[in-house]
Amino acid sequence: MTAVWFAALALLLAGPVPAALARARWTWQVPRAALVLWQSVALAAVLATLGAGLASLTLLFTEQPGFPFLARHGLLQTTLNGLTSFLVAVVTVRFWAVALLVGVRTRRRRNRHREMVDLLHRRESTGEVDRAVLGESGVRVLAGPGRAAYCVPGVRGNRVVLSDGVLQELTAQEVRAVLAHERAHLRARHDLVLEGFTALHAAFPRLVSSRSALDTVRLLVEMLADDAARRRAGSLPLARALVQLASAPGGDGEMAVGADAATRVRRLAQRPAGECGAGDRALPRRGLAVTVYAVAAVVLLAPTAAIALPWLLTSWDFLTR
Template structure:
């Protein structure tokens, strides 16, 4: 029974529950806690399906009576668990390799086509009149890329807010957050997953960067810059200013966006989702199965 329950929990956390959560807006009120919440669902789904596979293997060894349909059902559960883990590690490798390759190419292009700023070593200015602003994260050689159109369209305070927004992305390594969501998203086959965690995580890292820019320069410069850069293009693998403008503007209008109750709820649900299936379901059954196996 435990493999079936763990498998059902894993499938529920991979698809229907995230799809329902995506219809609510409260995680966006607390982007840092919201990111933890979304990651906990994805990680708990993988752990639950892995636990189902492991408990299935133990059940096949320790069961007294084996009927063909029970064996077939448990083999399906075992196969899904093995598939998810293989996809997880393969995806982790391919996402890392693809992202690094994209960013190397992007850094090479902006270094070739852009003009270095004498004050900020990481800043590159493109001779392009379309307003553009994004960063190319990297541990040792990050780049902040802006166009001449951005500089000419923004007041100095607004431009400083844009630079702080991009520096916040690089300081907090929001690129690693998004890579982790991409890996967790791709680890499941397409029919077992929803795009909601990946999409909302992209919005929430922008909200966090906006909060950093607001603390440094105030909400008004950030809002003006966001209006100017709304919809500006961002290369794959980079983090840009112009996405999810309507949600971000709504948050900037709030003089105090902190929401302790929503934060507590998000963190509490995260802990519950990660701990409860293991403590109350998987661990006792596996201990019992192990004692049965060795006696």
């Protein structure tokens, strides 16, 4: 029954657990720790899936398949083992196929996008803010009345793309906040985090997977970039810029997040940048972060170890007979 328990754990970590965790609002106070917890849940789901596959293979190699197996374990366990093997095969193939497909398509799209913004980049300055932005490395300014601000990550070079509308309508402080936000995405490689969750969401069947994981992780990475930006430029300029750009279309790592913009603005108003380590609220927030990190370690290690260790001991006894 080890394979069945592994499969049950994988399904639990792919559906009900993310759905419940997505409803929590305390994660907004410690987005970095919450993101680690989300990654632990996702990795534990992958490990449990692989464990179910290995446990199924162990039965096939240690016992005779077909009627001898059915006679020894009964119809229920034989059926569950067969369904588990089928689920593991589907999830494993879909995960690696989607991961490869998403990676290839995303990098091709980013390469084309990078070439396009380099080609359309406006190099003539029309003002003090414009001149300062054009002088920064990796920044591209596109002509047009629209308001767009986003980043294009990549191995060949990162780009932060701004439109003329942003430079004309935002103040110098707000533009600095926008640049700090997008560069925070690039430094932390949030695009890779989102790619992993995209592949994991697509790997599990829709009936058992939860889209809340992908949506919540997207919001958390935006909050992390917000925290980095307000430490450099302040909360008020960032909030003003976010309001201005809330309805603007963008690319990878764009500031606009639709309905989540109001949530992020309210969060920026709660705690000034640079004060997370001072005041009476610092210790509860720090304690919450430590607790979340501990829970992430337990989620990753405890359930898998509780099932894996007995299976490993049984397999070792069989091999050393």
